[in-house]
Amino acid sequence: MKKKFIILFLILIFPLKVFALIEVDITRGNLNPLPLAVSPLAIDEQSRNEFKKIIKKENIGSEISSIVENNLKTSGLFNPLNKDAFLQAPEIANLKPRFEDWSLIKAQALITGKVTFIDEKLRVEFRLWDVLAAKEIMALAFTTVPNNWRRVGHIISDKVYERLTGEKGYFDTRIIYVAEEGPKTQRKKRLAIMDQDGANNKFLTLGNELVLTPRFNPTSQMVTYLSYFKNLPRVYLLDIETGTQEVVGDFPGMTFAPRFSPDGKKIIMSFAKDGKSDIYTMDLENRIVDRITNHPSIDTSPSYSPNGKFIAFNSDRSGYQQIYIMKSDGSDVKRISFGNGIYGTPVWSPRGDLIAFTKLHKGKFYIGVMRTDGKGERLLTENYYQEAPSWSPNGRVLIFYRETKTNSDGEGFSAKLWSIDLTGYNERLVTTLTDASDPSWSSLLSN
Amino acid sequence: MNRSIIISSVLHLLLILVTAMSLPFLAKKPLDIPPIVSVELIQIAEKTNIPFAPKAKKIIEKVKEKEKKLVSEQAPPKKVKKTKTKTVVSVEQNEKVDNKTPEAVPLPEKTVKKIETKKENKQNPDKLDEEVKQVSEFEKKEFVDLDNIAKLIDKAKIESADEIKKNNDITQDQDRNIENTGLTLSEEDALKAQIFGCWSIPLGLPYNENLLVRIKLMLEPDGSVTKTEILDHARMNKPGQAFYKVLAESALRAVKLCQPLRVPTTGYERWKELQLNFDAREMLEG
Numbered sequence: 001m002k003k004k005f006i007i008l009f010l011i012l013i014f015p016l017k018v019f020a021l022i023e024v025d026i027t028r029g030n031l032n033p034l035p036l037a038v039s040p041l042a043i044d045e046q047s048r049n050e051f052k053k054i055i056k057k058e059n060i061g062s063e064i065s066s067i068v069e070n071n072l073k074t075s076g077l078f079n080p081l082n083k084d085a086f087l088q089a090p091e092i093a094n095l096k097p098r099f100e101d102w103s104l105i106k107a108q109a110l111i112t113g114k115v116t117f118i119d120e121k122l123r124v125e126f127r128l129w130d131v132l133a134a135k136e137i138m139a140l141a142f143t144t145v146p147n148n149w150r151r152v153g154h155i156i157s158d159k160v161y162e163r164l165t166g167e168k169g170y171f172d173t174r175i176i177y178v179a180e181e182g183p184k185t186q187r188k189k190r191l192a193i194m195d196q197d198g199a200n201n202k203f204l205t206l207g208n209e210l211v212l213t214p215r216f217n218p219t220s221q222m223v224t225y226l227s228y229f230k231n232l233p234r235v236y237l238l239d240i241e242t243g244t245q246e247v248v249g250d251f252p253g254m255t256f257a258p259r260f261s262p263d264g265k266k267i268i269m270s271f272a273k274d275g276k277s278d279i280y281t282m283d284l285e286n287r288i289v290d291r292i293t294n295h296p297s298i299d300t301s302p303s304y305s306p307n308g309k310f311i312a313f314n315s316d317r318s319g320y321q322q323i324y325i326m327k328s329d330g331s332d333v334k335r336i337s338f339g340n341g342i343y344g345t346p347v348w349s350p351r352g353d354l355i356a357f358t359k360l361h362k363g364k365f366y367i368g369v370m371r372t373d374g375k376g377e378r379l380l381t382e383n384y385y386q387e388a389p390s391w392s393p394n395g396r397v398l399i400f401y402r403e404t405k406t407n408s409d410g411e412g413f414s415a416k417l418w419s420i421d422l423t424g425y426n427e428r429l430v431t432t433l434t435d436a437s438d439p440s441w442s443s444l445l446s447n
Numbered sequence: 448m449n450r451s452i453i454i455s456s457v458l459h460l461l462l463i464l465v466t467a468m469s470l471p472f473l474a475k476k477p478l479d480i481p482p483i484v485s486v487e488l489i490q491i492a493e494k495t496n497i498p499f500a501p502k503a504k505k506i507i508e509k510v511k512e513k514e515k516k517l518v519s520e521q522a523p524p525k526k527v528k529k530t531k532t533k534t535v536v537s538v539e540q541n542e543k544v545d546n547k548t549p550e551a552v553p554l555p556e557k558t559v560k561k562i563e564t565k566k567e568n569k570q571n572p573d574k575l576d577e578e579v580k581q582v583s584e585f586e587k588k589e590f591v592d593l594d595n596i597a598k599l600i601d602k603a604k605i606e607s608a609d610e611i612k613k614n615n616d617i618t619q620d621q622d623r624n625i626e627n628t629g630l631t632l633s634e635e636d637a638l639k640a641q642i643f644g645c646w647s648i649p650l651g652l653p654y655n656e657n658l659l660v661r662i663k664l665m666l667e668p669d670g671s672v673t674k675t676e677i678l679d680h681a682r683m684n685k686p687g688q689a690f691y692k693v694l695a696e697s698a699l700r701a702v703k704l705c706q707p708l709r710v711p712t713t714g715y716e717r718w719k720e721l722q723l724n725f726d727a728r729e730m731l732e733g
Binding site: 394 | 629630635638639642643644645646647648649650651652653655663689690693694696697698699700701703704717718720721722723724725726727729730
């Protein structure tokens with residue numbers, strides 16, 4: 001009995017840790033772009049000739065892979081490797097990649113694929129490989145009309161982006177903006193639309209009237225914008241597919257800063273009268289107008305939260321223009337910006353966690369983000385003049401416009417679209433045919 | 448009765464005496480007086496310019512004369528030119544300084560004598576060169592020998608490296624003594640640092656979610672990974688947890704990219720199975 005007790009005692013006091021698994025906590029990593037290889041999509045000779053006739057491109061496989069490569073590169077999260085370093089031919093790589101060859105050039109992921117011409121249609125299959133794990137992690141195929149080849153590239157980019165980052169992509173999207181031409185005092189402004197990478201640019205209005213602040217409907221291909229009618233700014237609705245447009249409501253004063261509700265059923269905007277402006281909503285089905293704010297100050301730039309329960313707007317009710325949030329019925333108004341300077345154009349992120357804004361401080365304009373309680377303000381970019389941020393559908397990138405200073409002769413003025421991601425490091429010029437302002441990012445087209 | 452008292456007191460006295468004699472702390476040790484270090488105090492002006500002591504100057508001149516002779520006899524001509532110009536300039540400058548500042552700080556006579564005797568014995572010009580530098584302690588500003596500075600720096604580096612090495616050895620040993628079951632702090636740090644560099648964190652992860660991936664590794668003695676196992680594997684296929692799969696895959700890639708892992712050279716039994724807890728939240732929250 002005594003012996004048993006001793007043994008039991010020894011077992012209890014003997015350090016059990018000897019048998020425990022050693023644990024090491026890894027709480028840091030690198031945020032460098034992921035090196036990946038985008039192999040040109042393989043194509044047989046017959047398909048190549050057919051596509052050459054239809055879309056006038058020498059090798060559609062290479063063209064599609066270039067779109068994918070460009071998209072992933074501009075995201076700032078991936079580092080597509082130089083094709084000259086590839087050791088395996090596209091046809092063979094698509095069947096069975098030699099992972100040793102790809103890991104030799106430091107690729108961690110590999111995209112391969114094949115393009116074929118079947119029944120007058122374009123069929124694209126692609127595969128995503130984890131080079132280090134030596135396995136396929138995604139394989140998809142799309143069939144569409146040949147003229148849609150650019151969209152196929154964007155959809156592949158979105159799928160790869162989502163698989164490797166864990167969030168949805170933003171490449172199969174469009175941007176609507178105001179195309180500007182002519183001298184600063186006599187600007188011709190037209191509504192224009194293009195793919196997010198600047199391709200397929202189209203002008204939607206003729207430029208006879210001034211247009212401003214176009215905004216996409218989050219659920220369909222409708223746009224609301226502001227245009228002058230009899231020298232009064234009015235909010236309009238435009239169906240991009242049919243080209244039809246209409247005035248939203250018949251207000252006796254000015255209406256401006258329109259934006260859709262997250263379900264696309266309402267428009268929220270400002271209505272100015274007698275030196276003050278308030279926020280109103282209009283139901284697009286029954287055209288019923290609701291007043292949301294009623295304050296003797298200037299309340300404008302309303303933006304819904306993604307769940308539709310809150311509205312962010314800017315107001316000068318505290319003396320300076322600041323950002324406020326309130327419930328969607330106008331109650332519980334709460335100021336959230338308290339930094340130095342003037343805050344404006346708040347836009348709620350599609351993820352719901354951040355609010356983007358324009359800030360003017362000491363003569364400089366900033367594009368920044370803050371949390372919805374106003375904390376964690378981060379200024380992403382600073383310039384002479386820039387404003388109107390608009391979120392990518394995944395809430396990772398902002399597009400905005402930036403104007404340059406004119407010289408003493410009034411020359412040198414330009415307005416360009418720029419994008420910046422939430423890190424603040426990946427700032428890029430978005431190529432447009434003409435000068436551009438007031439961009440608005442659509443939701444994913446392939447949803 | 449009296450007898451017993453006497454015996455008792457005698458024995459007590461005896462005991463006290465024995466104790467007093469044998470206890471070591473009672474024995475007084477002679478004081479170990481450290482040698483006296485003599486320090487000279489000088490006034491520090493805005494620009495400190497210490498002149499030569501007259502005696503020291505004479506000695507230097509003598510040494511240089513001797514050196515010139517020796518150099519002309521033994522050393523290659525290039526070096527002669529170099530030393531000549533240097534010494535001439537320095538002497539001239541020192542003379543000027545001497546004129547300006549009459550309060551010369553004398554060199555202790557003993558030192559001078561020692562140096563003098565040393566110099567007399569010396570024959571080798573190279574060694575003499577060193578002696579001159581030792582004597583001309585005051586003319587360091589004039590003798591700017593870049594090679595020598597470089598040597599000193601290198602030496603300092605070597606010494607500090609040796610010291611660091613020694614310290615590391617000590618701490619590692621201490622660590623091992625303290626904890627012989629897990630990895631020591633330095634071993635853990637080495638492993639962490641290696642994996643930090645290999646882990647590309649997917650930036651699109653929702654940072655308000657649980658972003659902990661636990662991976663169990665089976666290792667070879669050289670640190671290569673023979674088996675990996677995601678401990679919360681079931682979570683990978685749960686709806687709404689697609690981000691977890693992305694995160695787990697990135698962690699696996701990091702392990703594969705990093706191998707062979709920087710594991711300790713000893714104690715294989717301790718770490719042949721290892722659990723890595725990848726947590727991206729700290730990084731993503733920024």
